[in-house]
Each structure stands twice: as C-alpha cells, then as structure tokens.
Amino acid sequence: MIDLLRSRRSIRRYAQKAVESPVRDILIEALLRAPSSRDNQPWEFVVVDDRALLKRLASAKEHGSQFLDKAALGIVVCADSRKSDVWVEDCSIAAILVQMTAHSLGLGSCWIQIRKRKHSATITSERYVRKVLGLPAHLKVEAIISIGFPAEQKKPVPQSALKYDKVRLNHYANPYSGPASRKAE
Ligand SMILES: Cc1cc2nc3c(=O)[nH]c(=O)nc-3n(C[C@H](O)[C@H](O)[C@H](O)COP(=O)(O)O)c2cc1C
Incomplete structure (x- = not known):
C-alpha cells in the first residue's frame, strides 16, 4: 500500500480506451467495501460510462471538471444524508479507496468536488448533476471521481x-x- 501511496497522483488526461466490465466491477467492489460510521453505508454511487452523459457532467463546474469529458468512467459519489450525520466522511473514504484501487489497476483518477461548488451564478453543481442523472431530491452529491487509462505521467x-x-x-x-x-x- 505504501508504494501505491508514493506513486499516486491526480491524473486528468486519459487515453481513449474503455474500462472493461471486470475492471469496472472491481472498482465497484472497492466502493462497497469502504468502512462507514456505525456501518450505516449512507452512500449511493452512479457509475457513468455513457459518453454523452460524461460530456454533460464535465460542465458541472466552471473550472476543474472539464477533463471528465475524456474519462472512461465517472463515479458520482452521493449519499442519503438522513442515514448518517457523518455522510461526508463516509463518502470521502469510499472515494479515496476507489482512487487507490484504480491506481493499483494501472488506471488514473481525479477527484472532482461537487459539494459546495457552483455550476453557474445561480445553479449549484449538485443541482446540475442531479438534473443530468435524474437523482432523487434526497440524495446529496459529494464528488465525481473521474477514471481512465492515463495519458499523462506525473x-x-x-x-x-x-x-x-x-x-x-x-x-x-x-x-x-x-x-x-x-x-x-
Ligand atoms: C476534496 C478534494 C477536492 C478536489 N477537487 C478537485 C476538483 O474539483 N478538480 C480537480 O481537478 N482536482 C481536484 N482535486 C485534486 C487535487 O487538486 C489534488 O489531489 C491535489 O492538487 C494534489 O495533487 P495530487 O493528487 O496529484 O497529489 C481535489 C482533491 C480533493 C481531496
């Protein structure tokens, strides 16, 4: 694990190569194996590989999300905040675990902050993402983890x-x- 931590960097440029289902399934397993307070598991994840949706999600913010357009996957990390008062911590742990798992599989990833960010002067990033993905109103959106085969070396x-x-x-x-x-x- 320490070797993975030593070599991990945020990767924002991706090769145009799909992440195949068996690898995607391992990433999903990593998310669901995350520890959570009282084992409440308040999170929900939307795994996006549809190119049109990734393109729309890439404009969730004015800055710092555009590279999602070229990613193979975007994992939208959401939570039902009624299930836990520490859903932010729970979601963050799941998010970093999937980033480290991606790195262990030769994939690059980057965190895209959605919570407390704005899509435009009047629309929050969360509201924008909710509309694009049809998320129910009770779900909070913490972040999107962009994932793909690296096209940059750091x-x-x-x-x-x-x-x-x-x-x-x-x-x-x-x-x-x-x-x-x-x-x-
Ligand atoms: C909570 C959090 C929010 C972040 N939000 C963004 C973001 O919206 N867009 C982005 O490009 N990078 C984002 N990052 C990635 C950081 O910019 C990156 O981790 C930091 O610059 C250190 O670089 P490294 O990951 O390569 O070590 C975020 C990271 C964290 C932990």
Missing part, C-alpha cells in the same frame, strides 16, 4: 517534499522532525 511526490512540520509527537510543543531515513539524506 512524477511521484518525493519524500523530501512531505510537510513533516504538520506532525507533532505526543504534545503540540513537540514537533516531529521526520523519519530517520530523511535525516540521513
């Missing part, structure tokens, strides 16, 4: 770039100075 973030000063040991006054291997660099 370098892993080097360990030297990690912000170890964000970590404290035991007491806030006690900063973590990084792993021993880093000190030797």
Whole structure:
C-alpha cells in the first residue's frame, strides 16, 4: 500500500480506451467495501460510462471538471444524508479507496468536488448533476471521481517534499522532525 501511496497522483488526461466490465466491477467492489460510521453505508454511487452523459457532467463546474469529458468512467459519489450525520466522511473514504484501487489497476483518477461548488451564478453543481442523472431530491452529491487509462505521467511526490512540520509527537510543543531515513539524506 505504501508504494501505491508514493506513486499516486491526480491524473486528468486519459487515453481513449474503455474500462472493461471486470475492471469496472472491481472498482465497484472497492466502493462497497469502504468502512462507514456505525456501518450505516449512507452512500449511493452512479457509475457513468455513457459518453454523452460524461460530456454533460464535465460542465458541472466552471473550472476543474472539464477533463471528465475524456474519462472512461465517472463515479458520482452521493449519499442519503438522513442515514448518517457523518455522510461526508463516509463518502470521502469510499472515494479515496476507489482512487487507490484504480491506481493499483494501472488506471488514473481525479477527484472532482461537487459539494459546495457552483455550476453557474445561480445553479449549484449538485443541482446540475442531479438534473443530468435524474437523482432523487434526497440524495446529496459529494464528488465525481473521474477514471481512465492515463495519458499523462506525473512524477511521484518525493519524500523530501512531505510537510513533516504538520506532525507533532505526543504534545503540540513537540514537533516531529521526520523519519530517520530523511535525516540521513
Ligand atoms: C476534496 C478534494 C477536492 C478536489 N477537487 C478537485 C476538483 O474539483 N478538480 C480537480 O481537478 N482536482 C481536484 N482535486 C485534486 C487535487 O487538486 C489534488 O489531489 C491535489 O492538487 C494534489 O495533487 P495530487 O493528487 O496529484 O497529489 C481535489 C482533491 C480533493 C481531496
């Protein structure tokens, strides 16, 4: 897992190649294996591979969603907020797990934030997505995870770039100075 974490980057350019059903099914399995508070599983997912729908979803926001147009899949992460007061956390965990699973299968992915974002001055991204996909009114939309075969290569973030000063040991006054291997660099 640490090797996958070390090499994962957000991928926004995709080859025009479909994700076949067996791979898609593994991604769906990863979503449904996510842990959730009290095992409430408040989430619901819409897995989109229809090109016309992906194109429409790509304009869910003015910025930061257009690359969905070229993705093989968009996984729309939704939740019934009546089922859990921590649905945002539950959805986020499912989303990152499917991103890591995609990476483990040689696919690239990127998170597209929908919750609290706007499609235009008067329409929220959530409302736009709800209309495109015919989602029922009670479903919240957290994000769309775009997935496809990478058409860009990104370098892993080097360990030297990690912000170890964000970590404290035991007491806030006690900063973590990084792993021993880093000190030797
Ligand atoms: C909560 C969240 C929301 C994000 N929203 C977007 C988005 O709307 N569009 C986008 O292109 N990237 C989005 N990203 C991806 C981040 O920009 C990306 O993870 C960050 O720049 C670090 O780059 P890396 O993933 O390659 O390490 C989002 C990531 C997270 C965790």
